[in-house]
Structures are given as C-alpha cells and as structure tokens.
Amino acid sequence: MQDSSVGQSSPAWRTTRQRLAVMGALHDCPGFTSARELHAALEAGGATVGLTTVYRTLRTLERTGHVDVVREKTGERLYRPRPTDGHRHYLVCRLCGVSHPVDADAVERWADGVAAATGFAEVEHTVELTGICDHCRPVEPDPGPPVWEREAPIH
Amino acid sequence: MQDSSVGQSSPAWRTTRQRLAVMGALHDCPGFTSARELHAALEAGGATVGLTTVYRTLRTLERTGHVDVVREKTGERLYRPRPTDGHRHYLVCRLCGVSHPVDADAVERWADGVAAATGFAEVEHTVELTGICDHCRPVEPDPGPPVWEREAPIH
DNA sequence: TTCGTTGCAAAAGGTTTGCATACCA
C-alpha cells in the first residue's frame, strides 16, 4: 500500500532564484502575460531563466491554483497571479492586457442550469471576456497588431 | 465585411471538388470536429484532399460565418457547421464531440451588463461549455484525481 | 548527501506559408 501521497507526498516546493524571478515578473505585469513575454521580461531585467523553467513554473502555479489562465485566440496561454480569494473570470483588455475581475455569479448559475437541463455530466464552463479598456480607447497605442482598415477602399 | 458573394475586393468562391468534400464531411460529423479528423475522414472516404486545403477551407468558412469554432484545452480548433439561425453557444461532449446548442440569452445579457459597468468598449465574450453526454456517461473508468490540494503551500 | 530543479536541445502537435502546378469560371 503505497500511501505516500497524503501529508507530504508531493515534492516539496523549493524556493529557487528562478522561481522567485518568474513570480516577481508575473506580479510586475499589469495584466495577463504569456510565458514568452515573461521570459523576455526576465531577460531584459537581467535574470537568467530558461524558457523551459518559465513554462514549468507556470504549470505548477496553475495546478496549485496560484495563477489564473486564459487563452488567446491563437491558443496561446496567458497567465495572471490569482487575486486573494480565487476569482475565476476577468474582462481583459485586448490591447494592453490589463484585467478587471468580474462577478460571474450569473454565469455560474446559468451554467449549472444548462447542465441540469441537458443531461450532461461533469459540465465545465469557460468564460472569457475581452474589450478595450478606458485607457486604451481614446488613442491608438498600436503595439503592432493587425489593423483592418487597410482593406480596399470602398467606392 | 461581406466577401462571400461579391467579386470586388475578395476573390470569388470557386466550387471545387475539394471544398465540396470538406463541407460534406463537416456535415457528416455528429459534433465538433478538428481539421485533422476531417482530413482523416476524407481519406477514409476515398476523397483526396490535402491537409492544407482542409485548413484553408475551414478558415474561409470561419471568416464567412459558415462554421462555428470552439477550442480544445490544448488549443486545437474544432469546427461545426453553423445551424440555420446562427446559434453561437454549445455544450460539447468531451468524449465524443457531440454538441448541444444552448440558449445563451442570460450570458449575453450578463456580458452586456459587465461591459456597461466596467467602461470597456467593444466587449466580446467567449463561452464554452463541455461535459459528458448521456451516451458517453455509463462507461467512464475515469478515476478522478481530486487530490490536487495535496500540493505543498507556496510562500 | 539527497533528490527536486534547471537548461539545453530536440520533439511534439497544430497551423500557416512558399511556390509550382492543376483547374474553375
């Protein structure tokens, strides 16, 4: 009987220079950030952390519930340290990445209702909200993403 | 942004053997399907269509609003022909991919409310529901590992 | 000392692109 999993089974968390750097960089970012951006920020800040380690650290933080994850349209994962209580839904600015926790009670209840009505079991829901925040709206910060106004002139 | 029937700025839609095959296979699938599965189904059915063409066709159909898209946990895209009226939300079975359109009115209203309350503009929402459908539920040898809280605390 | 952690390189998995050719309108 390999008990070995209750109490102190999981590997102990070792506080290394790299992990501290990743968590620091994560908290320094204003909104959701990708592993790649995090790695770049670390390099720019003088920290030497392998990309693999960034991914592994984020993965661990995700499993332990210390970060929230959303997904870009491309499938890229974006991370954000989880606030105190464990909010799960955010309204994220498409331009600057800043996030705004929202109360998703209505959605939770709706999802539960749908689950009950359809006969599906183990229903999980993902809700992602994106928009343009107050700060980004007035001007065109233009970080490089596609601008669709380049379409052929009409008339 | 109409580009499906006008030959002005967008190329005209040419009805080719490959495109008909892709659309046929798409309609033959019971639920959401990936490009890879679609390609395999086409090959199994005797149709010779390149994987590239499958991707390009699906992308065009997506842009013209003829298919709905959801994303797997892995980031993989799953496609489904859009029903008549343009439903946008589904409850998808994680095991067999069968989908069940749901009335998402409550979510729409909630999203609109959040948009108004936060000051964000151009708010878009993504809602994805997954579960285990009636048909897949009986035989589920899934052990279910709800033991994640065993992780050592982070400091 | 122990054994979890790191980092490089390479693989994996999905999607897109370059370019010459086939084919619809």
Add this chain to the structure above:
DNA sequence: TGGTATGCAAACCTTTTGCAACGAA
C-alpha cells in the same frame, strides 16, 4: 485564357520531454 485553388514540404509557434548537471534543504 486568367487567375484562383491545390498540394507538397518546410516553416512557424507554443508547449512538452529527455537527460546530464546543478543546487536547495
């Protein structure tokens, strides 16, 4: 005929894994 669609291979991108060396406890 003209120009779009196709297809193969290779590029791309993000994420994961193998394995030897490192370092926290």
